[in-house]
Amino acid sequence: MRTITVCLLTIIAEGVLEERLLTMIQQFGARGYTISEVRGKGTRGVSGSFWQGSQIKIETLVSDKVADEIFGHLAEHYFHDYAVVAYTDHVETVRGEKYL
Amino acid sequence: MRTITVCLLTIIAEGVLEERLLTMIQQFGARGYTISEVRGKGTRGVSGSFWQGSQIKIETLVSDKVADEIFGHLAEHYFHDYAVVAYTDHVETVRGEKYL
Amino acid sequence: MRTITVCLLTIIAEGVLEERLLTMIQQFGARGYTISEVRGKGTRGVSGSFWQGSQIKIETLVSDKVADEIFGHLAEHYFHDYAVVAYTDHVETVRGEKYL
Numbered sequence: 001m002r003t004i005t006v007c008l009l010t011i012i013a014e015g016v017l018e019e020r021l022l023t024m025i026q027q028f029g030a031r032g033y034t035i036s037e038v039r040g041k042g043t044r045g046v047s048g049s050f051w052q053g054s055q056i057k058i059e060t061l062v063s064d065k066v067a068d069e070i071f072g073h074l075a076e077h078y079f080h081d082y083a084v085v086a087y088t089d090h091v092e093t094v095r096g097e098k099y100l
Numbered sequence: 101m102r103t104i105t106v107c108l109l110t111i112i113a114e115g116v117l118e119e120r121l122l123t124m125i126q127q128f129g130a131r132g133y134t135i136s137e138v139r140g141k142g143t144r145g146v147s148g149s150f151w152q153g154s155q156i157k158i159e160t161l162v163s164d165k166v167a168d169e170i171f172g173h174l175a176e177h178y179f180h181d182y183a184v185v186a187y188t189d190h191v192e193t194v195r196g197e198k199y200l
Numbered sequence: 201m202r203t204i205t206v207c208l209l210t211i212i213a214e215g216v217l218e219e220r221l222l223t224m225i226q227q228f229g230a231r232g233y234t235i236s237e238v239r240g241k242g243t244r245g246v247s248g249s250f251w252q253g254s255q256i257k258i259e260t261l262v263s264d265k266v267a268d269e270i271f272g273h274l275a276e277h278y279f280h281d282y283a284v285v286a287y288t289d290h291v292e293t294v295r296g297e298k299y300l
Contacts, residue, residue, distance in 0.1 A: 001171040008187065010291075012234055022141075032142030032185070034112055034157065041222075042232030043298065057234065061187070071201040071294050079295060085232070087208065087261070087293040091110075093187035094171050095179060098143065101271040108287065122241075132242030132285070134212055134257065161287070191210075193287040194271050195279060198243065 003092040006099050007067040011058045011074070012040065012085040018056055024073060025058070029066040031099060034059045042083055051083045061091070061099040103192040106199050107167040111158045111174070112140065112185040118156055124173060125158070129166040131199060134159045142183055151183045161191070161199040203292040206299050207267040211258045211274070212240065212285040218256055224273060225258070229266040231299060234259045242283055251283045261291070261299040 009030075013021060018035070025033065036057040043051070062070070067088045078084045093099070109130075113121060115137075122133065136157040143149065162170070167188045178184045193199070209230075213221060215237075222233065236257040243251070262270070267288045278284045293299070 001168055001175060003171070003188075006187070008189075032140065034138045034140040034155065034185075036136055036138045036157070036236055038234045038236045040232065040234040055234065057236070061185070068201055071203070075201060075294055085234075085261070085293075087206070087291040088203075089189060089208075089289060089291045091187040091189045093185075094175055101268055101275060103271070103288075106287070108289075132240065134238045134240040134255065134285075136236055136238045136257070161285070189289060191287040191289045193285075194275055 001094050003094055004097065004100075005090050006061045006093055007064050007088050008091045009060050009062055009067045009070060009088050010086065012038065012055055013058070013078075014083055015054055015056050017078075017082065017084070021058060025060055025062075025070055028069050028073065030060040030062050030070075032060065042085065055083075061093065063100045101194050103194055104197065104200075105190050106161045106193055107164050107188050108191045109160050109162055109167045109170060109188050110186065111170075112138065112155055113158070113178075114183055115154055115156050117178075117182065117184070121158060125160055125162075125170055128169050128173065130160040130162050130170075132160065142185065155183075161193065163200045201294050203294055204297065205290050206261045206293055207264050207288050208291045209260050209262055209267045209270060209288050210286065212238065212255055213258070213278070214283055215254055215256050217278075217282065217284070221258060225260055225262075225270055228269050228273065230260040230262050230270075232260065242285065255283075261293065263300045
């Protein structure tokens with residue numbers, strides 16, 4: 001099968017941020033997403049304060065450009081105060097043009 | 101540790117397709133799988149009609165050949181009518197020979 | 201955005217191992233983790249005996265060195281007897297220095 005390389009963007013955050021984050025990624029161009037309920041442990045914001053509890057994991061297939069813009073938005077508006085983890089990876093997909 | 105590169109195949113689909121998809125991936129050679137309950141939003145099939153709701157995420161470690169054959173089967177039998185997302189990535193695993 | 205490449209380590213195991221595995225990965229240097237409840241099917245240990253049921257998926261962002269040490273520990277203490285799957289992938293993250 002002919003495949004296309006797209007960017008899989010993962011955002012892990014407190015559940016209270018769900019609506020804001022979903023609205024934001026769609027404004028930047030994400031055309032779909034998947035949400036998983038997860039639990040976790042980590043550090044929050046610049047204070048590095050410890051947190052532990054329920055979170056959501058948002059996954060979306062986007063272009064590199066959209067992923068980069070979402071990273072920039074997260075850095076400006078979320079990373080300082082919230083327990084948000086975000087990372088990207090390249091995956092191979094069929095029907096990749098759906099996501100770009 | 102010595103690791104082996106294998107293909108991590110992810111399929112996201114409506115829950116009603118679970119049994120059919122699990123039977124199919126095993127017929128093509130998948131020796132195990134993991135299923136997560138997720139929620140999502142996207143477009144369905146060629147109509148591009150909007151959907152939103154519960155889905156399952158199936159993950160399986162397979163050879164590149166098996167992943168390609170499953171992609172082909174999904175394209176022929178599912179992509180036209182269903183809200184199915186599928187993508188692959190290469191990961192490093194120990195005991196990779198279990199999956200090939 | 202400037203990103204840093206880190207290792208995303210995934211461990212899938214029986215739920216009864218949760219506390220032991222979380223303690224272990226933190227002893228090796230993991231600073232946070234995410235847990236998902238999943239279901240799966242595969243083979244267990246050297247016997248290759250079949251299993252099917254509930255499992256947990258642990259994901260953590262670590263350095264390559266930490267991932268390799270955890271792989272070594274899993275191989276020595278878990279792979280022989282338990283249904284444990286582990287794999288790594290490289291992902292791009294902002295604030296990657298948090299995880300190293």
